[in-house]
Amino acid sequence: MAYETILVETHGKVGLIRLNRPQALNALNRQIITELNAALDAFEADTGIGCIILTGSEKAFAAGADIKEMQDFTYPQTYLDDFIASWERLSRTRKPVIAAVAGFALGGGCELAMMCDFILAADTAKFGQPEIKLGVMPGAGGTQRLTRFVGKSKAMEMCLTGRFMDAAEAERAGLVSRVIPAADLVDEALKVAAVIADMSRPVAMMTKESVNRSYETTLTEGIRFERRVFHSMFALADQKEGMSAFVEKRKPNFGG
Ligand code: CO8
Numbered sequence: 001m002a003y004e005t006i007l008v009e010t011h012g013k014v015g016l017i018r019l020n021r022p023q024a025l026n027a028l029n030r031q032i033i034t035e036l037n038a039a040l041d042a043f044e045a046d047t048g049i050g051c052i053i054l055t056g057s058e059k060a061f062a063a064g065a066d067i068k069e070m071q072d073f074t075y076p077q078t079y080l081d082d083f084i085a086s087w088e089r090l091s092r093t094r095k096p097v098i099a100a101v102a103g104f105a106l107g108g109g110c111e112l113a114m115m116c117d118f119i120l121a122a123d124t125a126k127f128g129q130p131e132i133k134l135g136v137m138p139g140a141g142g143t144q145r146l147t148r149f150v151g152k153s154k155a156m157e158m159c160l161t162g163r164f165m166d167a168a169e170a171e172r173a174g175l176v177s178r179v180i181p182a183a184d185l186v187d188e189a190l191k192v193a194a195v196i197a198d199m200s201r202p203v204a205m206m207t208k209e210s211v212n213r214s215y216e217t218t219l220t221e222g223i224r225f226e227r228r229v230f231h232s233m234f235a236l237a238d239q240k241e242g243m244s245a246f247v248e249k250r251k252p253n254f255g256g
Contacts, residue, residue: 010048010049013049014194015043015046016055017054018055019036019056025057026063028062029065040089040090040093044093050196053190054097054098054113055099055100058103060103060104061102062106064109064110064131095208096193098120101122103122107130114142114145115141120178121167122167127164130164133162200238201254202236206229
């Protein structure tokens with residue numbers, strides 16, 4: 001598929017998707033989401049890919065849903081089309097996905113970053129849920145995911161005032177895993193993704209599934225789920241390879 005609003009690259013076992021609507025600070029319209037979903041489908045189906053990176057430009061990861069496209073939407077249309085439902089494709093990706101965020105990650109852009117498995121932030125990153133200033137509220141998980149990341153008080157303040165959070169505050173609050181100088185962001189994300197892509201493919205996917213389960217269930221059920229999945233790993237050739245490699249003092253070569 002030829003894309004017009006995203007750029008797609010493959011770096012070894014890593015798939016890189018770059019949001020690319022520079023004239024609109026990567027504002028998220030129907031086309032960009034359709035193309036993002038198609039690129040995710042392609043990387044999921046590609047057995048050579050072990051990890052995916054989602055990034056934007058130096059100025060903007062994404063400045064939110066496209067306000068110019070949305071302004072004339074009506075209630076029946078948004079309801080009947082189930083507007084935003086297709087955005088959730090990213091959160092259902094089974095392979096690990098890293099968000100590499102520089103510049104603005106606002107509204108739907110912040111929500112898209114939070115659908116990834118973790119966020120690496122450039123020191124220029126700015127996160128926010130400013131929808132309230134437009135007379136609406138977050139609609140792609142912002143009130144739910146941001147609250148789980150940073151706690152009720154900070155999430156409530158951000159959603160009610162539209163205040164932006166800089167990279168240092170986002171790291172302190174637990175929204176991002178690390179802050180990186182902007183010039184190094186994509187290189188560092190590629191290095192981290194390559195480390196993940198070199199691990200056992202099924203183990204990385206099961207680990208992701210198990211961490212995500214912690215958001216959806218009780219501690220007792222989550223621990224039971226983790227233990228059952230852990231047991232299943234002893235059926236994998238990669239478990240034999242990983243442990244043999246340790247004992248034999250060599251680098252493991254996971255087949256997936
Ligand atoms: N939608 C459409 N166009 C946008 C958007 C946007 N969200 N953000 C920026 N643009 C456009 C501007 O209109 C401008 O275009 P033009 O040159 O044609 O006027 C161009 O991008 C550059 O923007 P600015 O000139 O404003 O650049 P600045 O550096 O002065 O300001 C800001 C940057 C602060 C990011 C500013 O552009 C801004 O405030 N943008 C809007 C941020 C926002 O409110 N985001 C939330 C949108 S609502 C939302 O995301 C709802 C989510 C609900 C779920 C989503 C599922 C679809």
